[in-house]
Amino acid sequence: MAQGSHKDLTIVKSARVDTVRLVRELVGVAEIAELLGMSRQRVHQLAKRDDFPRPIAVLSAGAVWERRDVEKWARQTGRLGTDE
Numbered sequence: 001m002a003q004g005s006h007k008d009l010t011i012v013k014s015a016r017v018d019t020v021r022l023v024r025e026l027v028g029v030a031e032i033a034e035l036l037g038m039s040r041q042r043v044h045q046l047a048k049r050d051d052f053p054r055p056i057a058v059l060s061a062g063a064v065w066e067r068r069d070v071e072k073w074a075r076q077t078g079r080l081g082t083d084e
Helices: 029-036 040-047 067-076
Strands: 002-006 009-013 018-022 057-059 062-066
Touching (some): 029 067, 062 067
Antiparallel strands (some): 009 018
């Protein structure tokens, strides 16, 4: 089985059928804190802002966001460089 990848799509090729699956990279507060170089408490504060991306789900372990949404917001607000 061959496997290729393009951004958010993972293409899985088999002998019988080519299947395209959407793969979302999900992040929680700890991953966002690491990505942006800040504390988890600060991420919780930022997540309350109107301009922060809405989580795609809230689990018993906490909220989860799509990484690309958080990165886009972080670049737009100057919290993440354009090369990261």
